Amino acid sequence: MRKLKNPSRELVKRIFTEVVFEDRLNGFSLRERSGLMPVTMYSFKEVVSLLNDLHPRLDFNELEGWVRETMNDKELADQIAEAVRSGLSDQDRSLRIKKLMEERLNQCKKLI
Secondary structure, three states: OOOOOOOOHHHHHHHOOOOOHHHOEEEEEEEOOOEEEEEEEOOHHHHHHHHOOOOEEOOHHHHHHHHHHHOOOHHHHHHHHHHHHHOOOHHHHHHHHHHHHHHHHHHHHHHO
């Protein structure tokens, strides 16, 4: 994985702004006793939060498209697509994507 370039001010604003209902992202958190718990996410930070869960469940292709189209972060989306292709398992893919998204979120926090 390559290091992400610093984001533009416009990207930082999008990262910290909640999306409209139509642009939300859906995922699941897996629980031992209750099974899959639906999670609806309206912000980049909520997606990172789900990825920090013990057993996050996301459609990685949908996430890549959401980052590319809704967040308009093509660089991050390209690296997510690369992580999906090169990951050995869904757990490995989740960890790789989590690291990328946390890196982007931390970059944005530093620019505020």
